[in-house]
Amino acid sequence: MKVTQIPLFVLLFVLGGMTYSLYTKKDSGSILPQTKLMGQKIPDFKLEAYGGGYMKPEDLKGNYAILNVFASWCVACQMEHSNFNYLNKNYDVDIFGISWRDNPTKLDKYLKEKGNPYKKVGLDPKGELIVQLGTRGIPETYVISPEGKIVYHHPGLLERDKAIEIAEKIKNKAF
Amino acid sequence: MLADIGYFALFLIFITAVAQAGFIFIKNEKQSAILTNYSNYFIFILSNICFFSLLISHAISDFSVSNVYENSHTDKPLIFKISGTWGNHEGSLILFLWLLSVYSLLFTFRKNLSNSFAQKVLSFQGLIISLFAAFSFFTSNPFLRIIPAPENGLGLNPILQDIGLAIHPPMLYLGYTGYSLVISFAVAALLINNIDKKISGELKFWSNISWSLLTLGIALGSWWAYRELGWGGFWFWDPVENSSLLPWLTGTALLHSIIVLNKREGLKLWVIALSILTFTLCLAGFFLVRSGVLTSVHSFANSPERGVFIILIMLVISGISFFLLGQRAEKIKSKNDFLIFSKEGMILINNLFIITLTGIVFLGTVFPLIMQAFGEHVSVGAPYFNLSFNPIAIITILIAGLAPLMTWKSDKFKNNKKYFYFLITAAIISLLVIIFNKFALSLNIASISAAIVLLVYSFLIGFDYKKMKLRNLPTNSYGVIIAHAGAAVLCIGIAISTGWQKSDEITMKHGDRVKFHKFNVKLENVEPFQGKNFISRKATFLIEKNGRFFDTLKPETRFFLNEKDKTTEAAINYGIFSNLYIIIGNEVENAKGKFAVRIYYKPYINLIWLGSVMIGLGGLFSIIGKKK
Numbered sequence: 148m149k150v151t152q153i154p155l156f157v158l159l160f161v162l163g164g165m166t167y168s169l170y171t172k173k174d175s176g177s178i179l180p181q182t183k184l185m186g187q188k189i190p191d192f193k194l195e196a197y198g199g200g201y202m203k204p205e206d207l208k209g210n211y212a213i214l215n216v217f218a219s220w221c222v223a224c225q226m227e228h229s230n231f232n233y234l235n236k237n238y239d240v241d242i243f244g245i246s247w248r249d250n251p252t253k254l255d256k257y258l259k260e261k262g263n264p265y266k267k268v269g270l271d272p273k274g275e276l277i278v279q280l281g282t283r284g285i286p287e288t289y290v291i292s293p294e295g296k297i298v299y300h301h302p303g304l305l306e307r308d309k310a311i312e313i314a315e316k317i318k319n320k321a322f
Numbered sequence: 323m324l325a326d327i328g329y330f331a332l333f334l335i336f337i338t339a340v341a342q343a344g345f346i347f348i349k350n351e352k353q354s355a356i357l358t359n360y361s362n363y364f365i366f367i368l369s370n371i372c373f374f375s376l377l378i379s380h381a382i383s384d385f386s387v388s389n390v391y392e393n394s395h396t397d398k399p400l401i402f403k404i405s406g407t408w409g410n411h412e413g414s415l416i417l418f419l420w421l422l423s424v425y426s427l428l429f430t431f432r433k434n435l436s437n438s439f440a441q442k443v444l445s446f447q448g449l450i451i452s453l454f455a456a457f458s459f460f461t462s463n464p465f466l467r468i469i470p471a472p473e474n475g476l477g478l479n480p481i482l483q484d485i486g487l488a489i490h491p492p493m494l495y496l497g498y499t500g501y502s503l504v505i506s507f508a509v510a511a512l513l514i515n516n517i518d519k520k521i522s523g524e525l526k527f528w529s530n531i532s533w534s535l536l537t538l539g540i541a542l543g544s545w546w547a548y549r550e551l552g553w554g555g556f557w558f559w560d561p562v563e564n565s566s567l568l569p570w571l572t573g574t575a576l577l578h579s580i581i582v583l584n585k586r587e588g589l590k591l592w593v594i595a596l597s598i599l600t601f602t603l604c605l606a607g608f609f610l611v612r613s614g615v616l617t618s619v620h621s622f623a624n625s626p627e628r629g630v631f632i633i634l635i636m637l638v639i640s641g642i643s644f645f646l647l648g649q650r651a652e653k654i655k656s657k658n659d660f661l662i663f664s665k666e667g668m669i670l671i672n673n674l675f676i677i678t679l680t681g682i683v684f685l686g687t688v689f690p691l692i693m694q695a696f697g698e699h700v701s702v703g704a705p706y707f708n709l710s711f712n713p714i715a716i717i718t719i720l721i722a723g724l725a726p727l728m729t730w731k732s733d734k735f736k737n738n739k740k741y742f743y744f745l746i747t748a749a750i751i752s753l754l755v756i757i758f759n760k761f762a763l764s765l766n767i768a769s770i771s772a773a774i775v776l777l778v779y780s781f782l783i784g785f786d787y788k789k790m791k792l793r794n795l796p797t798n799s800y801g802v803i804i805a806h807a808g809a810a811v812l813c814i815g816i817a818i819s820t821g822w823q824k825s826d827e828i829t830m831k832h833g834d835r836v837k838f839h840k841f842n843v844k845l846e847n848v849e850p851f852q853g854k855n856f857i858s859r860k861a862t863f864l865i866e867k868n869g870r871f872f873d874t875l876k877p878e879t880r881f882f883l884n885e886k887d888k889t890t891e892a893a894i895n896y897g898i899f900s901n902l903y904i905i906i907g908n909e910v911e912n913a914k915g916k917f918a919v920r921i922y923y924k925p926y927i928n929l930i931w932l933g934s935v936m937i938g939l940g941g942l943f944s945i946i947g948k949k950k
Binding site for chain 2: 165
């Protein structure tokens with residue numbers, strides 16, 4: 148093959164990728180592996196919390212809790228944020244946040260601007276906890292049982308329907 | 323009625339453009355050139371009918387046209403009714419189509435090229451126009467009717483109701499559509515196996531125009547985002563911003579390699595490849611924005627079928643072009659008889675750096691898309707771009723400064739010793755400043771010193787420091803000086819305004835007074851205000867500087883009644899040397915009368931707009947000023 152023929156093949160390859168992305172965009176979240184900790188206890192941690200104090204596994208226990216890993220710089224997180232505001236307003240669920248690699252002032256701005264649906268936000272500047280949790284990219288959302296076990300894991304953006312489905316399940320204790 | 327005429331015209335454009343593309347196969351060159359000219363005029367007339375019938379439907383609020391119904395409202399000021407024409411997917415396509423035909427027409431007014439070459443260019447233009455007309459006609463018809471007509475429209479996305487946005491898309495599209503001529507030139511050149519001086523001169527003309535307008539278009543978008551989005555920034559590395567930056571970057575590389583082609587008949591294939599790549603990236607940007615695969619502040623209604631159509635357009639246009647490139651490459655002979663240490667060499671090296679930058683932006687933009695294919699939603703934030711883009715951009719800036727000062731073909735180090743000494747001095751000084759500053763903001767400091775070097779070098783193009791007098795330059799060289807100095811100014815503006823900005827977020831109630839940077843900020847009052855199609859909450863801030871009255875700023879939050887949406891209107895004190903930027907947010911929950919307020923102090927941010935305008939005008943100047 149001549150060097151000058153390479154661009155055509157690159158183009159075809161890229162166009163193929165574009166077509167593929169077009170048809171896979173709907174079923175997002177389904178192919179990504181679930182965390183290996185599914186059904187197990189959440190790892191022990193102690194994170195500094197937004198607004199002072201600490202966040203520990205004990206905070207999550209007692210009720211079903213939604214644990215959302217996010218960051219103010221992440222566009223997909225910004226997109227799903229209103230869904231958590233919605234749950235916070237319309238359902239009696241505890242939502243916790245873990246903010247990954249975030250700048251505290253930017254996080255502060257983000258939550259003031261977009262609303263703070265979280266009962267507590269733990270700061271994970273180095274990603275120590277989220278690696279243990281098995282988070283592969285953000286946003287990701289977990290459901291923690293009253294006993295502190297991970298009972299559900301949703302990698303990727305949490306759509307409104309899915310968010311409501313989770314909240315309903317928690318309401319009916321169906322996990 | 324008007325809309326139906328427009329719809330019919332759209333169909334005729336498609337048919338005529340297909341014919342025009344086909345005229346290339348007519349053996350008799352004279353006949354084919356005449357036919358092509360006629361069809362070209364005809365397309366121009368038709369696309370005027372098409373575009374203006376839609377524009378007038380918007381202007382007179384004809385809600386029987388669904389495009390008007392969905393995007394307009396009688397309460398809207400006239401200017402935004404008109405700009406509403408291209409404030410949506412379907413209408414913007416018609417604008418795109420119209421501009422394509424405008425370029426094709428203007429092209430025929432320049433009579434420097436042989437008829438048979440011009441015919442080939444116009445045939446390929448015909449192909450591009452036919453594909454876009456089909457795209458519009460079959461998937462995005464703006465002339466759909468609603469019967470009976472609704473009483474009133476749904477309104478235009480409020481953040482689009484801004485003067486910056488009324489002119490930003492047309493300007494940007496003037497750039498994109500201009501590059502359609504550039505790719506048509508490339509294809510025609512491949513068909514005749516050559517680019518001679520005349521062709522490269524014309525190519526330079528069109529690529530310069532497209533590039534300058536694209537520059538101004540991007541700058542306008544950035545200016546709009548700065549004033550309107552209320553994030554206090556000018557560039558967010560948003561996928562859509564990036565998709566306009568990609569063709570700009572390759573367009574920049576193209577612009578400079580055409581100079582080598584024009585002067586020295588070198589880099590022919592490189593120029594052709596860049597020409598194809600630039601328009602391909604324009605189309606890819608179109609895909610990213612319109613297909614809905616990525617999400618950004620630019621929302622357009624979308625469906626996969628549109629995405630497929632754009633992929634088809636790319637397959638045909640870029641596919642044919644790259645295929646021809648692969649087939650004909652060997653037949654096109656360049657005179658690449660230069661050393662790397664020469665003007666050509668520096669331009670080529672810089673081209674490679676710019677392509678690297680393009681790669682970085684491309685990767686950052688499509689990475690979420692790639693991950694999405696595996697079912698993951700991730701986003702690549704500004705940190706990636708700032709860390710990978712900026713250092714290479716600094717090197718690019720330095721080489722850009724050096725290249726115009728060197729001689730063609732081969733140069734010697736000793737002729738350029740002084741320039742290098744200056745460069746090294748600048749590097750040492752900036753290193754000292756960085757160390758002295760404990761490595762804080764080192765990238766910003768490095769950018770500033772690189773930009774200063776570029777600025778000084780730019781002036782040396784026109785000033786002979788040995789004889790201490792102005793050089794006698796051909797007029798178009800002043801364009802180079804303006805554009806390069808503009809790049810330096812832009813770079814300084816970016817580095818200072820991001821590195822040394824101050825910002826604060828506070829909650830304030832009536833009568834509160836806070837200290838911010840050099841200012842005393844007092845919230846005088848917050849009042850409701852009734853606009854034509856919105857109600858707003860307008861705050862009045864009294865700003866004092868050094869104990870004296872400085873300015874009164876009135877930021878707003880607007881609630882658009884018809885669209886049920888709100889926008890933040892930042893209030894900005896546009897000082898020459900700095901901007902003070904205030905945004906009023908929502909009332910704080912559980913605390914009546916307290917408002918979230920954000921304040922930014924942006925030193926030297928005006929340099930960003932000044933620099934961008936200089937770059938754009940410099941580009942235009944270099945074609946207006948005829949060579950000696």
